Amino acid sequence: MVNFNFEYNKKKISLDAIECKTFFAKASGLMFRNKSKPLLFVFKNSCMEAIHSFFCVPFIVIWFNEGKIIDYKFVKTWKPYILPKKSFDKFLEIPINSVDFPRIKNILGL
Numbered sequence: 001m002v003n004f005n006f007e008y009n010k011k012k013i014s015l016d017a018i019e020c021k022t023f024f025a026k027a028s029g030l031m032f033r034n035k036s037k038p039l040l041f042v043f044k045n046s047c048m049e050a051i052h053s054f055f056c057v058p059f060i061v062i063w064f065n066e067g068k069i070i071d072y073k074f075v076k077t078w079k080p081y082i083l084p085k086k087s088f089d090k091f092l093e094i095p096i097n098s099v100d101f102p103r104i105k106n107i108l109g110l
Contacts, residue, residue: 004040004092006062008069011107015100017092030056030093038094046087053079058096060104063088074110 004017017040020026026041032055046065053059053075062072063084071084084091094104 001037002040004038006064006067006069008107013104013107015094015104030059030095033057033095035097036095038092038098038100041091041093043089046089048083048087051075051082051091053077053082056095060094060101060108060110062092062094062104062108064090064092072108072110074105 001016002019003014005012005014007013015038017038018036019040019042020029021042029039029041029051030036030053034057051061056075056077058074058076060072060074061082063070063086065086065088070086070088073082075082094101
């Protein structure tokens with residue numbers, strides 16, 4: 001568990017997240033999880049990799065590059081190909097059943 005901090009529209013946001021470090025953790029993400037804390041995916045270099053929402057509850061994804069938000073989306077179930085606008089080095093998945101979901105949804109205006 002890591003405490004992840006970021007800023008959006010001059011609002012400081014802090015939440016506890018599970019860091020996905022291994023290949024398996026990154027590949028499975030929120031799949032088949034009924035309840036989960038937010039998941040943080042960290043990459044060594046900036047990349048442009050698609051994610052999907054098969055077998056996932058709806059979630060918010062926020063992509064970061066060098067500590068700044070580059071894109072965010074509300075993702076519904078069964079979407080095959082989800083990409084941000086630019087390359088990223090981290091992203092955060094916040095599932096709809098997380099205690100952090102309503103607060104983050106409100107801050108982002110989703």
